[in-house]
Amino acid sequence: MSLTTSCFSEYKDIVQEGDLVLIWISRDQIKPxxxxxxxxxxxxxxxxxxxxxxGKKYGSQIAIRTKGxxxxxxxxxxxxxxxxxxxxxxxxxxIVYTPDSSYIMQRLxxxxxxxxxxxxxxxxxxxxxxxxxxxxxxxxxxxxxxxEQAMQEFKEHGLLDENVTITHxxxxxxxxxxxxxxxxxxxxxxxxxxxLNANAVFLxxxxxxxxxxxxxxxxxxxxxxxxxxxxxCIEQVDKTLESLEKNGWTNxxxxxxxxxxxxxxxxxxxxxxxxLERLKDIKRRKLAGMERRKRQLEGLKTEEExxxxxxxxxxxxxxxxxxxxxxxxxxxxxxxxxxxxxTKIESEIKSHTSYLTFAxxxxxxxxxxxxx
Ligand SMILES: C[S@@+](CC[C@H](N)C(=O)[O-])C[C@H]1O[C@@H](n2cnc3c(N)ncnc32)[C@H](O)[C@@H]1O
Numbered sequence: 001m002s003l004t005t006s007c008f009s010e011y012k013d014i015v016q017e018g019d020l021v022l023i024w025i026s027r028d029q030i031k032p033x034x035x036x037x038x039x040x041x042x043x044x045x046x047x048x049x050x051x052x053x054x055g056k057k058y059g060s061q062i063a064i065r066t067k068g069x070x071x072x073x074x075x076x077x078x079x080x081x082x083x084x085x086x087x088x089x090x091x092x093x094x095i096v097y098t099p100d101s102s103y104i105m106q107r108l109x110x111x112x113x114x115x116x117x118x119x120x121x122x123x124x125x126x127x128x129x130x131x132x133x134x135x136x137x138x139x140x141x142x143x144x145x146x147x148e149q150a151m152q153e154f155k156e157h158g159l160l161d162e163n164v165t166i167t168h169x170x171x172x173x174x175x176x177x178x179x180x181x182x183x184x185x186x187x188x189x190x191x192x193x194x195x196l197n198a199n200a201v202f203l204x205x206x207x208x209x210x211x212x213x214x215x216x217x218x219x220x221x222x223x224x225x226x227x228x229x230x231x232x233c234i235e236q237v238d239k240t241l242e243s244l245e246k247n248g249w250t251n252x253x254x255x256x257x258x259x260x261x262x263x264x265x266x267x268x269x270x271x272x273x274x275x276l277e278r279l280k281d282i283k284r285r286k287l288a289g290m291e292r293r294k295r296q297l298e299g300l301k302t303e304e305e306x307x308x309x310x311x312x313x314x315x316x317x318x319x320x321x322x323x324x325x326x327x328x329x330x331x332x333x334x335x336x337x338x339x340x341x342x343t344k345i346e347s348e349i350k351s352h353t354s355y356l357t358f359a360x361x362x363x364x365x366x367x368x369x370x371x372x
Contacts, residue, residue, distance in 0.1 A: 007080050008128060008157050015053050015060075015077055020157070022084050023048075024076040030088035032080070045073035053077045080157075082128040092146050095125035096204060096230065099259035100353060102129070107358055108200040108226040110134050117198045117218065119171040119205055121150045126202065127166075131159045138178070138196055142170040151185055160185050165194075172207055175214030201227040204354075208236070209243035216247070221364040229357045237355045249359035256355055261346045266332050266339040 007020045015021055019035045025043060033041055033050070041048040046064045053062055056077060063074040078084060083098050096104075104126075110116065114134040121127055121141035127150070130137045141147040147168040154160050168183035169176075178186055178194040186194055196218040203211055208229040219225045227249065229240045237254055244252055333339060 008082065008085070008132060008159065009162060012079060013057055015056050015058060017054055020080055021053065021058075022078045022080050022088050024078050030078075030084060032085070032088050032090075041075075043073065043075070048075060082132050085128050086125045089123055089125060091123055092149060093120075093122035095123045097125070097259070097353065098129070099257050100230070100356065101126050103255075103257055104202060104228045104230075104356060105129065105133060107356075108202070108228060109224075110200055114200050115196065115198045115220070116200045116202065117176055117196060117215075118202045119169075119176070119211065120146075121166060122146065122204065124150045124153055126204070127154070127164065128157070128159070130202075131162065131164050134200075135163060137164045138176070138194075138198065139164065139166050140169045140171045140176065141166065142168070144168065147183075154185070171214065172205070172210035175211075176218045199223055199225050201225070202230070203227065204230040206236075207239075209239040212240070212243045212247050212249070216363060219361070219363060222362070224360055224362050226358060226360050230354045231357070232352075232354045234355065237357055240357050244357070244359045249361045252357065252359045254355050254357045256352065258352075263344045263346065265342055265344045267342045268330065269338040269340050 012019070015035060017035055017037055021033050021035055023031045023033050023041060025031065031041070035050050035054055037051045037054055039050050041050065041053075046067050048062055048064055052064075053060075056062065058077060058079040061074050061076050063072045065071070066073045082101075086095065086098055086101075089095070108114075108116075110130070110133050112133070112135055115136040115138075116130050116134050117138050117140070118127060118130060119140040120143070121139045123146075124139075127137060127139050130139075131154075139150075141150060147166065151160070151166050154164050154166060160166070165178070165184060165186045167178055167186065176196060176198075178184055178188075178196070180188045180192055182188070188194070197220045198218055199220045201215060201219065205211060208231065212227070215227065227244070229237075229244075231237055231240060241252060241254075330337060
């Protein structure tokens with residue numbers, strides 16, 4: 001089923017047939033699904049029929065009974081946003097994540113008047129974020145299949161009807177000018193050359209330094225234009241810096257974003273008495289074990305031990321309460337215990353993604369001088 005919706009720019013209350021819905025299973029598992037009342041969404045916990053989601057409010061929890069057990073499994077139905085799309089999209093390439101994209105848009109002063117050039121389009125992660133915030137996005141991709149997939153996806157998401165143009169192009173070899181005869185989503189019926197007039201540029205290419213000299217003819221005159229090059233290796237940054245300087249870009253700065261997710265959690269308050277009790281417990285259990293082994297070697301067993309052996313039960317008494325983790329499990333926040341608020345960092349941190357090299361340029365200063 002292929003339907004064009006403006007799901008990324010319009011807010012809706014109710015899930016409808018044909019909607020692109022992001023099904024939130026867990027923080028690491030969000031799946032994009034087109035609503036089709038005949039279809040179901042399968043998880044390892046069970047099957048969620050789409051018809052149970054259609055008609056519900058966005059944000060609703062949908063529950064089913066799990067297979068074989070009398071428990072519930074649930075998912076949430078969410079409306080797409082660029083941030084959630086980045087976490088759920090089908091990867092065709094490496095992508096730009098929200099900590100980087102939000103920082104880049106802020107540094108490039110992106111807003112409702114921005115006209116942005118992006119190359120390459122890749123999986124379209126950043127394109128969705130740009131599309132929501134800027135006036136025009138001109139995105140370029142030289143890989144034929146990726147170009148077609150991205151164009152289809154942008155069409156389905158309603159982006160091509162709004163402010164996005166995608167062009168099939170090797171920007172290092174052929175620059176950024178869109179002209180008649182090009183393979184592009186731009187309607188070139190009455191146009192020879194498209195005036196890109198871009199005031200922000202984002203290059204996520206293996207060799208951005210080969211594309212920089214093509215920018216002068218497509219960036220806005222008389223205003224400050226920003227460029228950001230996204231490169232994973234410092235050697236690439238070196239070459240980019242050289243090219244930026246050579247082509248008259250100034251205020252060059254390289255930064256790296258180290259995104260961290262902090263979680264607010266509760267930790268049980270542990271007192272000195274708890275620590276002493278724990279040490280005593282270890283000692284008690286050790287002694288009980290030694291006694292038992294001794295009796296086993298001597299072939300002697302207490303009545304209780306014989307009984308326990310018959311039942312297959314452990315002989316050592318179970319620790320009732322242990323604030324250091326082992327023993328009886330206590331649910332976080334259990335009101336019978338004392339808790340303190342703590343911050344925990346995620347266990348697996350995705351560290352270095354890429355270096356961001358920013359630079360700025362004003363090609364024709366006449367207008368700026370006049371306004372002074
Ligand atoms: C890392 S991906 C971009 C990912 C994208 N920023 C995202 O967030 O989804 C780089 C893309 O640039 C494309 N590319 C590489 N060299 C290019 C060139 N000279 N012209 C146009 N696209 C190019 C590749 O085909 C690839 O799809």
